[in-house]
Amino acid sequence: MTDTTNTASTTGTGTTDAVRIAFSPCPNDTFVFDAWAHGRVPGAPALDVTFADIDITNGVAERREDTFDVLKVSYAVLPYVLDDYALLPCGGALGRGCGPLVLTREAGVDLSDKRVAVPSETSTAYLLFRLWAADTVPGGKVGEIVVMPFHEIMPAVRDGKIDAGLVIHEARFTYQNYGLHKLADMGEHWEATTGLPIPLGAIIARRDLGAETLRSYADAVRTSVRMAWDDSEVSRPYVMEHAQEMDPAVADQHIGLYVNEFTADLGEDGYAAIRGLLTRAAAEGLVPALAPDALAFP
Numbered sequence: 001m002t003d004t005t006n007t008a009s010t011t012g013t014g015t016t017d018a019v020r021i022a023f024s025p026c027p028n029d030t031f032v033f034d035a036w037a038h039g040r041v042p043g044a045p046a047l048d049v050t051f052a053d054i055d056i057t058n059g060v061a062e063r064r065e066d067t068f069d070v071l072k073v074s075y076a077v078l079p080y081v082l083d084d085y086a087l088l089p090c091g092g093a094l095g096r097g098c099g100p101l102v103l104t105r106e107a108g109v110d111l112s113d114k115r116v117a118v119p120s121e122t123s124t125a126y127l128l129f130r131l132w133a134a135d136t137v138p139g140g141k142v143g144e145i146v147v148m149p150f151h152e153i154m155p156a157v158r159d160g161k162i163d164a165g166l167v168i169h170e171a172r173f174t175y176q177n178y179g180l181h182k183l184a185d186m187g188e189h190w191e192a193t194t195g196l197p198i199p200l201g202a203i204i205a206r207r208d209l210g211a212e213t214l215r216s217y218a219d220a221v222r223t224s225v226r227m228a229w230d231d232s233e234v235s236r237p238y239v240m241e242h243a244q245e246m247d248p249a250v251a252d253q254h255i256g257l258y259v260n261e262f263t264a265d266l267g268e269d270g271y272a273a274i275r276g277l278l279t280r281a282a283a284e285g286l287v288p289a290l291a292p293d294a295l296a297f298p
Contacts, residue, residue: 022056029072041224062077091221092203094200094274097187107183114142115142136189148162197269198273
């Protein structure tokens, strides 16, 4: 992520009939929603966009705040919010070779007595980390978990303030700049043990908006994604405006990794991955069990 402060920024129409949406300023999100946010999706309602770290949007969903109609959240929070929100079958981040990393200053560190920084304890990254630790760390537990803003994690590991850090998104492409080592790839572990793609971020919308409205939102997301693919240069100003001085080449790598066929439509493999993650997590006692039809889209 590129914005991990505990604040949110707003842009958009400000009109009362606009769809209130919150997502991160990360390149994959701005790429996906550029066409819709700028009124280029035929027949779609206007968007009133708030940029917020996913830890903030997770909290909004968990508290059932009536602030937004649509939210980008972690798949890890779905078991807590699906009574009030429906999972849209598109727009999120799910793929292969795109999992979170555990970084250390030295190679081969044993985490059983170490301090590990994570960006959020309600994130999918942390859930994948817990499942990895259960399989690979002696006793299944690390020494101590420390929550800190994402952008502070790699410098903290480099400077010895913490022993290891769980990082996501563009850190896959930049951690070597901090002189850090990749201890483990949560995505590689997930794919090796399940054969499934890696679920990371989901798009959800309020169920009380009704099935017809939810379907119209999903159609708008799909169209927005396809329009971005058709001419990626149109979205570049919006992407780079919010990428917080990210190198354009890194932004392109970020989009290429996290915007894929599952962004346009989850499909059978996507839903299987989500169910697989949350079923395994529930079996470990990390999240509540999902109802059988909880992921069904109206």
